[in-house]
Amino acid sequence: MTDSRPVTTTDSGIPVPSDEFSQSVGADGPLLLQDHYLIQKLAHFDRERVPERVVHAKGGGAYGTLEITEDVSQFTKADVFRRGKRTELFLRFSTVAGELGFADTARDPRGFAVKLYTEEGNYDIVGNNTPIFFIRDPQKFPDFIHSQKRRADNHLHDNNMQWDFWTLSPESAHQVTILMSDRGTPYSWRHMNGYGSHTFLWYNAAREKFWVKYHFKTDQGIRNFTGTEAAAAGAEDPDFHIRDLHEAIRKGDHPTWTLQVQVMPFEDAADYRFNPFDLTKIWPHEDYPPIDIGTLTLSRNPENYFAEVEQAAFEPSNLVPGVGASPDKMLQGRLFSYPDTHRYRIGANYLQLPVNRPKNAVHSYNRDGSMRYDNPGDPVYAPNSFAGPVADPLLLAGEHYEVTGEIVRSAHRLHAEDDDFGQARALWEKVMADTDRDHLVANIVAHASAPEVRTETKERVVDYWRSVHKDLGDRVSRGLGVTGQ
Numbered sequence: 001m002t003d004s005r006p007v008t009t010t011d012s013g014i015p016v017p018s019d020e021f022s023q024s025v026g027a028d029g030p031l032l033l034q035d036h037y038l039i040q041k042l043a044h045f046d047r048e049r050v051p052e053r054v055v056h057a058k059g060g061g062a063y064g065t066l067e068i069t070e071d072v073s074q075f076t077k078a079d080v081f082r083r084g085k086r087t088e089l090f091l092r093f094s095t096v097a098g099e100l101g102f103a104d105t106a107r108d109p110r111g112f113a114v115k116l117y118t119e120e121g122n123y124d125i126v127g128n129n130t131p132i133f134f135i136r137d138p139q140k141f142p143d144f145i146h147s148q149k150r151r152a153d154n155h156l157h158d159n160n161m162q163w164d165f166w167t168l169s170p171e172s173a174h175q176v177t178i179l180m181s182d183r184g185t186p187y188s189w190r191h192m193n194g195y196g197s198h199t200f201l202w203y204n205a206a207r208e209k210f211w212v213k214y215h216f217k218t219d220q221g222i223r224n225f226t227g228t229e230a231a232a233a234g235a236e237d238p239d240f241h242i243r244d245l246h247e248a249i250r251k252g253d254h255p256t257w258t259l260q261v262q263v264m265p266f267e268d269a270a271d272y273r274f275n276p277f278d279l280t281k282i283w284p285h286e287d288y289p290p291i292d293i294g295t296l297t298l299s300r301n302p303e304n305y306f307a308e309v310e311q312a313a314f315e316p317s318n319l320v321p322g323v324g325a326s327p328d329k330m331l332q333g334r335l336f337s338y339p340d341t342h343r344y345r346i347g348a349n350y351l352q353l354p355v356n357r358p359k360n361a362v363h364s365y366n367r368d369g370s371m372r373y374d375n376p377g378d379p380v381y382a383p384n385s386f387a388g389p390v391a392d393p394l395l396l397a398g399e400h401y402e403v404t405g406e407i408v409r410s411a412h413r414l415h416a417e418d419d420d421f422g423q424a425r426a427l428w429e430k431v432m433a434d435t436d437r438d439h440l441v442a443n444i445v446a447h448a449s450a451p452e453v454r455t456e457t458k459e460r461v462v463d464y465w466r467s468v469h470k471d472l473g474d475r476v477s478r479g480l481g482v483t484g485q
């Protein structure tokens with residue numbers, strides 16, 4: 001050992017005499033309970049893991065900035081969207097269904113979760129690389145995820161389970177079209193878009209309200225694997241995407257995305273051609289053209305994966321003044337679910353961890369709890385007459401809007417185009433090139449040809465795709481060798 005190296009200590013800072021040998025009775029004898037260094041080492045190792053995320057377990061991330069280049073103050077008063085504003089951020093990418101250690105290149109949507117450390121608190125945009133989702137009611141989310149994960153009996157993924165759920169949930173068709181296209185196997189996280197997906201509320205200083213959607217468009221260009229290439233890349237290197245991002249940033253090749261917004265006047269929502277809060281739908285660009293408003297750049301790798309990536313805690317409920325939730329039922333469900341899972345997965349004080357804590361000062365009356373080290377002092381309650389923090393009701397002025405209706409459990413289809421298949425059809429008919437269509441058909445056929453997929457399920461698969469487009473259904477029918485019901 002050289003003089004420059006520090007002496008190993010216990011976690012209490014006490015120097016330890018050996019990194020290799022436990023204290024024993026004689027060199028070959030049994031060990032002693034008094035060897036508290038050994039006991040601390042083993043006991044701590046036994047507790048190294050926190051539960052992995054119930055979804056989006058495998059991922060990676062990086063730090064960067066969002067710079068706003070356009071004036072959107074007519075739509076929102078959020079300081080983070082002020083022209084010229086630069087805000088530090090952390091972005092985590094992920095797959096959805098795989099566990100920690102799963103192949104990055106698997107066919108799956110990709111998470112695109114942005115934590116903006118604004119001067120008005122953390123604003124999290126927790127989106128995916130697709131602008132839509134499989135379902136429109138959070139009631140179905142646990143069931144949907146169970147169908148994508150593993151069977152109860154043999155702990156295997158099961159394509160029959162996936163197609164069974166999808167074909168019995170026709171609102172999934174739009175998202176499954178994108179998932180089964182080559183966008184379901186992106187070449188890298190740098191080469192895909194991110195979408196806030198939900199509709200959010202924006203309100204300005206004059207208390208006028210708008211609905212907004214976010215799109216982070218990759219400046220590296222869209223690049224995808226084919227299904228075969230993705231499987232080969234994953235077999236070669238399950239960490240392909242983590243490595244790609246880390247290496248690019250390490251070499252100074254900093255990826256960027258252009259932030260676009262689609263803005264809908266508040267009043268348009270009521271009689272728009274479909275429910276603008278339905279997460280299975282995009283807003284067509286011709287109705288609400290995307291506006292470029294800034295650039296997101298990733299420029300710094302995390303230094304400690306567990307501390308900064310594994311313990312990163314995103315929550316769609318982190319909304320700053322000038323931004324609010326919409327009636328999107330999925331978003332409403334998510335507002336509850338994320339902080340709930342963080343308290344379980346990491347602990348009540350997860351917001352004290354460096355990656356999660358805001359950069360602005362926190363003046364909260366929440367206190368105590370497991371592992372709290374930065375506890376607020378007196379006064380410990382509000383209202384008080386001791387100069388404690390006071391809430392400012394004017395901050396959220398403009399966020400309010402009226403809602404009335406009966407309490408029901410249903411989904412009214414009040415708008416002319418509230419169907420399940422129209423936008424998937426537009427994607428197939430108008431947007432996809434011939435090669436995209438060929439790959440979509442091949443990917444569907446390969447996936448639904450897995451040995452566990454039952455014939456009756458295959459029949460429904462054909463019907464499902466015929467509902468999107470007759471040509472698509474006919475081609476899937478030929479590929480699967482079944483006619484449909």
Ligand code: NDP
Nearest residue numbers: 131181183193282283284285286423424426427431432436
């Ligand atoms: P547009 O032609 O104006 O927009 C088409 C959009 O589709 C572009 O944003 C493009 O994103 C994206 N796109 C292009 N190729 C593919 C592909 N192979 N798979 C998935 N997306 C692709 O039409 P509309 O706005 O009327 O939308 C038509 C359909 O396009 C929708 O039904 C939806 O399926 C899909 N789409 C629409 C989006 C929207 O927000 N309007 C966003 C993404 C998809 P890019 O520029 O990144 O290639």
Ligand code: HEM
Nearest residue numbers: 053056092111112113127128133138141197333334337341
């Ligand atoms: C992660 C729930 C829908 C994107 C998670 C996690 C939960 C969850 C519990 C784990 C969080 C953690 O442990 O840190 C739900 C529920 C949904 C829903 C209940 C619907 C009702 C969606 C949708 C999107 C999305 C629609 C995208 C538009 C993500 C992302 C992550 C995630 C990106 C990973 C965040 C990270 O990187 O840490 N979700 N989710 N989820 N979800 Fe959802």
